[in-house]
Amino acid sequence: xxxxxxxxxxxxxxxxxxxxxxxxxxxxxxxxxxxxxxxxxxxxxxxxxxxxxxxxxxxxxxxxxxxxxxxxxxxxxxxxxxxxxxxxxxxxxxxxxxxxxxxxxxxxxxxxxxxxxxxxxxxxxxxxxxxxxxxxxxxxxxxxxxxxxxxxxxxxxxxxxxxxxxxxxxxxxxxxxxxxxxxxxxxxxxxxxxxxxxxxxxxxxxxxxxxxxxxxxxxxxxxxxxxxxxxxxxxxxxxxxxxxxxxxxxxxxxxxxxxxxxxxxxxxxxxxxxxxxxxxxxxxxxxxxxxxxxxxxxxxxxxxxxxxxxxxxxxxxxxxxxxxxxxxxxxxxxxxxxxxxxxxxxxxxxxxxxxxxxxxxxxxxxxxxxxxxxxxxxxxxxxxxxxxxxxxxxxxxxxxxxxxxxxxxxxxxxxxxxxxxxxxxxxxxxxxxxxxxxxxxxxxxxxxxxxxxxxxxxxxxxxxxxxxxxxxxxxxxxxxxxxxxxxxxxxxxxxxxxxxxxxxxxxxxxxxxxxxxxxxxxxxxxxxxxxxxxxxxxxxxxxxxxxxxxxxxxxxxxxxxxxxxxxxxxxxxxxxxxxxxxxxxxxxxxxxxxxxxxxxxxxxxxxxxxxxxxxxxxxxxxxxxxxxxxxxxxxxxxxxxxxxxxx
Numbered sequence: 099x100x101x102x103x104x105x106x107x108x109x110x111x112x113x114x115x116x117x118x119x120x121x122x123x124x125x126x127x128x129x130x131x132x133x134x135x136x137x138x139x140x141x142x143x144x145x146x147x148x149x150x151x152x153x154x155x156x157x158x159x160x161x162x163x164x165x166x167x168x169x170x171x172x173x174x175x176x177x178x179x180x181x182x183x184x185x186x187x188x189x190x191x192x193x194x195x196x197x198x199x200x201x202x203x204x205x206x207x208x209x210x211x212x213x214x215x216x217x218x219x220x221x222x223x224x225x226x227x228x229x230x231x232x233x234x235x236x237x238x239x240x241x242x243x244x245x246x247x248x249x250x251x252x253x254x255x256x257x258x259x260x261x262x263x264x265x266x267x268x269x270x271x272x273x274x275x276x277x278x279x280x281x282x283x284x285x286x287x288x289x290x291x292x293x294x295x296x297x298x299x300x301x302x303x304x305x306x307x308x309x310x311x312x313x314x315x316x317x318x319x320x321x322x323x324x325x326x327x328x329x330x331x332x333x334x335x336x337x338x339x340x341x342x343x344x345x346x347x348x349x350x351x352x353x354x355x356x357x358x359x360x361x362x363x364x365x366x367x368x369x370x371x372x373x374x375x376x377x378x379x380x381x382x383x384x385x386x387x388x389x390x391x392x393x394x395x396x397x398x399x400x401x402x403x404x405x406x407x408x409x410x411x412x413x414x415x416x417x418x419x420x421x422x423x424x425x426x427x428x429x430x431x432x433x434x435x436x437x438x439x440x441x442x443x444x445x446x447x448x449x450x451x452x453x454x455x456x457x458x459x460x461x462x463x464x465x466x467x468x469x470x471x472x473x474x475x476x477x478x479x480x481x482x483x484x485x486x487x488x489x490x491x492x493x494x495x496x497x498x499x500x501x502x503x504x505x506x507x508x509x510x511x512x513x514x515x516x517x518x519x520x521x522x523x524x525x526x527x528x529x530x531x532x533x534x535x536x537x538x539x540x541x542x543x544x545x546x547x548x549x550x551x552x553x554x555x556x557x558x559x560x561x562x563x564x565x566x567x568x569x570x571x572x573x574x575x576x577x578x579x580x581x582x583x584x585x586x587x588x589x590x591x592x593x594x595x596x597x598x599x600x601x602x603x604x605x606x607x608x609x610x611x612x613x614x615x616x617x618x619x620x621x622x623x624x625x626x627x628x629x630x631x632x633x634x635x636x637x638x639x640x641x642x643x644x645x646x647x648x649x650x651x652x653x654x655x656x657x658x659x660x661x662x663x664x665x666x667x668x669x670x671x672x673x674x675x676x677x678x679x680x681x682x683x684x685x686x687x688x689x690x691x692x693x694x695x696x697x698x699x700x701x702x703x704x705x706x707x708x709x710x711x712x713x714x715x716x717x718x719x720x721x722x723x724x725x726x727x728x729x730x731x732x733x734x735x736x737x738x739x740x741x742x743x744x745x
Contacts, residue, residue, distance in 0.1 A: 131157040132428045137169050137179040138162070138413070144444040149432055156428050161542055166282065167592055168540065168578045173418065175581045177537075180421050181429055183227070185284045185413045188486040189218055196223040197417040202430050204437040208455045215483035216414060225433055226411035228445050228452030230367035231470050231479070232288055233407045234395040235352075235374060239388075240268045240362050250405075251398045252328050259337040259362055268362025270355055272683045275337045277350035279366035280493075286343060287493030288408060288482065289365045290325040295406045295480045296399035298324075312485050314518055318492075319510040326499075326506055327400070344500035345596070347679045353377055358387040368394065369412075369450045371467040394469040396478070407473050410482035412449055491516050527587030532722035533729040538580040540593075545573035546626035547642075549738035552576060553632025555730060556594065556714060561634040562724075563717040564710050566602045566670035568635035570613070572687060574628015575672070575714055580730075585722065594714035598674040602707040603692060608663040609703045612691045613671075614638050614653055619646040619688065621740075629687035633737050636661075643742035651741060668707055672714075676704070 132155060136142060142160040149158045163169070166185065172178040173195045182196060198221045199205050205213070205222040216224050234255075241248060241258065244265050249255040259275050262268045269275045278289045291299070298304040298321075310316035332338035341347045353370060355361035357377030364370070374392050381387035396405035415436075417429040435441045442454040451465055466474060473479055482489065495509035504512075538552035545553045556576055561569035578592040605613075613631070618640040620627025638653040653661040675689040677696030686696070693702040712720075722730075 129155060131155055132424055133157045133159060134181060134425060134428055134432065135179045136160045136181045136183065137172070138183045139164055140448050142448045144447040145436070145441075148440065148444045149435060152435055153428070153431060156432070158432070163541075164281075165540075165577050171578060171581070171589075171592060173420075175583075176420060177581070178418050178420070180418050180425050181432065182416045182418055183413045184416075185282065186484075186487040186490040187216075187224060187414055187416070192218045192223045192416070195419060197419040197426060197429075198223060199225075199417060199430065199433065202434060204430075204433040207437040207457060209457060211481065212411065212455050212483070215481075215485075224414035224416040225437060226455040227413050227415060228442060228449060228454045229409055229411040230369050230452050231394065231407050231409055231467065232292060232365070232367045233397060233470070234363050235356060235366045235371045236363040236393055236395055237268055237356055237359060237361070237374075237390050238393045239390040240359065243267060248393070248395065249398070252331070252400050255363075255398060256328075256331045256335050256337070259332070260335045262362045263337055268359065269337075270350075270360040270683055272339060272342075272350075273336065274339045274342070274350060274683075275362040276332055277338065277352055277355075277361060277364045278343055279352050279364055279370055280343045280345075280349050282490075283493030283497065284490045285366075285493065286496050287489035287491070288410070289329070290322075290492055290496060291482060291484070291489060292365070292397040292406075292408050292480075293325045293328050294322065295397055295408070296403045297401045300403070300406050300478075300480055308484070311517075317510075317514045317518075319507065319514055322510055323506055340500035341679075342683075344497045346501055348683060348685045350683065356392070357381050357390075359390060363395075368465075368467050368470070369452065372451050392468070394467045396469075396473060404478050405473075406478045406480045407470055408482055409453065409479050411455060412452055486517060488513065488517055527591065529587045530584055531587055531590070531719060532585045532726065534580045534582060534585055535729040535731045537582050538730075538732060540576060540579045543573075543626050545576045545632060546628060546630040547573075547621055548740055548743070549734055549736070550632065551732040551734060552579065552593075554634065554735065554737060555580075555732045556718065557632045557634035558732075559717040559721040560600055560670050560714065563712060563720050564600050564602050564670035564708075566635070566668050566707075568610075568633070568667055569670035570617075570631040570633050571714065572617075572628055572672070572675065573626075573630040573632060574687070576632070585730075587719070590715050590718040590722075594718060596674075597713055598672040598678075600670055600710045600712050600714070600717065601673050601676055601694075602668055602670050602710070603676065603694065604666050604668050604705040604707050605692070606663065606703050607661050607665045607667060609691050610667055610669065611650065611653060611661060611663065613669075613689060614640075615647065615650040616688045616691070618642065618649045621649070627687070629689070637735075637737045637739075639739040639741060641741040670710075673709070676702075 134156060141162055146158045149156055200222040204225050208226055212226050244262055244267055246258050249258050263275050278286055280286045307316050333340050342349050352364040352366055353373045356374040358381050371392060371394055378390050382389050396407045398405045417426055442456050442459060446452050453461055491513050498504045499506055499509050538555055540552055544550050557569050557571045560571055575596055577595055617629050617631035621630055621642050636655055639651045640649045641651055671692060675686060675692050677686055677693040679685040680696045681690050681699045690699055691702045692704055693699050694704055694706055
């Protein structure tokens with residue numbers, strides 16, 4: 099009886115305590131956080147901290163990606179990020195994937211001119227991130243050492259760069275003294291937009307042309323041919339290399355070379371300016387460069403008009419309209435937080451600088467580079483407000499022109515077709531070439547750090563197509579994912595966009611070891627190098643915790659037979675790795691031990707077996723053609739092991 103009474107009292111106590119918050123026999127489980135994902139080139143550490151401090155129920159996660167096209171492909175497949183960031187969003191992206199945020203506080207917080215330019219059908223879908231000024235970033239000290247005044251027009255700019263080259267100042271081993279910050283097509287396009295501002299876009303005639311173009315009453319063709327005059331002059335003078343801007347060779351590393359004095363000037367933005375200052379300070383501390391001063395110069399006139407700087411948002415941010423209502427509400431709260439001075443400061447810190455587009459934002463003077471101040475005061479700052487992805491398309495076609503793939507007239511006509519006909523998707527090859535039964539994912543640079551299903555598949559395709567027992571694929575040549583389901587022709591172009599050709603070499607085992615060692619030499623957590631090798635027909639182990647140059651631990655054939663230093667092996671590589679683009683300025687990714695083509699570097703211990711004339715794209719296409727009846731499946735097989743991660 100006593101036990102029954104005790105039990106009954108305990109039950110009453112539990113029932114009573116259930117009515118009290120956060121007490122009782124059974125506590126409520128903490129509410130699960132709403133995960134919001136971003137895909138961009140920055141990790142947004144400051145933004146993440148701000149958001150998660152302000153909103154305890156939100157977990158903000160940013161995935162690093164250098165490839166803007168991958169975001170659109172994810173959105174099309176229904177696996178896109180929750181917050182969508184794009185440098186030049188077009189109307190197709192907006193209407194198809196973004197949520198109308200016209201009813202949010204964030205939509206009314208920014209400069210009206212910029213916001214109106216990005217509205218679609220009168221609605222707001224995007225907010226602008228802090229922007230950057232663009233112009234010429236120059237190593238001012240080099241001009242002083244050469245006794246040259248700063249140029250005031252394009253003719254003087256070309257002449258000054260030519261004289262610096264003659265004096266051996268501000269040039270690298272490639273002889274280049276000027277480059278375009280050309281990581282992305284938009285950056286290249288901005289250079290040609292800038293060339294048109296002082297004598298056209300900044301005039302009454304240009305203002306009318308842009309208004310007409312937005313209304314589809316004007317064209318690039320017949321007007322923009324003149325935008326190529328400066329780049330033609332720089333190339334003719336031998337101070338600019340068209341091949342690097344065309345991505346026919348490694349792009350010039352503007353920040354690194356401006357910092358160490360092997361580049362005199364580059365078209366770039368205010369973020370590059372501050373990166374050069376920090377890079378030079380680091381180089382001085384390391385004893386690898388002297389101290390330099392830097393300045394930004396505007397885009398010049400050829401007709402005596404005032405020069406201008408450019409200004410544009412770094413990118414624009416919207417909300418994925420296919421996510422749940424809970425996620426959409428969380429994203430709206432994030433946008434409203436970012437649309438405050440505190441949010442802008444976090445963004446500026448993560449983006450490495452920039453000018454806020456927020457109305458009445460008090461800009462820090464130290465964030466305005468030397469050389470720009472007077473132009474800000476006088477108003478000669480051109481807001482780049484071109485519609486859709488026009489600037490990005492312009493940059494992409496400039497690359498084709500510089501690579502000799504098309505003429506200027508053809509490129510300008512193609513840009514007009516893209517804009518007038520809305521044929522953004524028509525450029526994508528929708529011919530069905532196969533299927534995959536699983537996602538083969540590129541995410542967080544995984545193909546540059548470890549074995550992946552995607553890397554295994556591409557390497558297997560190269561091995562099968564080339565007929566080589568062993569194939570290696572540099573991770574930097576893989577630029578997008580395959581997603582479960584149908585594979586289109588455009589997918590393989592996105593996954594492997596480069597034109598480097600597959601060659602088969604016969605190499606000694608010791609050389610193969612050196613090749614693998616080079617491949618793991620830039621494997622880091624922050625920004626792994628593209629030389630990392632995905633493999634087929636062999637396996638290897640390394641320790642990323644060891645110093646570069648001594649990381650490779652073992653290499654073997656699939657049956658476990660250890661690599662024989664004295665044996666010969668047939669290996670499929672690319673002609674790029676074998677020196678076809680030379681090894682100057684980092685071309686060839688350090689694979690000089692494979693040198694067959696570069697006559698200016700020592701030859702490797704290699705013999706050419708055959709030139710296939712095929713690219714990675716071709717290898718993928720041929721694989722799908724040969725295996726039409728079987729959907730692709732791949733798994734991890736232990737081909738690559740990082741002992742540091744395994745432990």
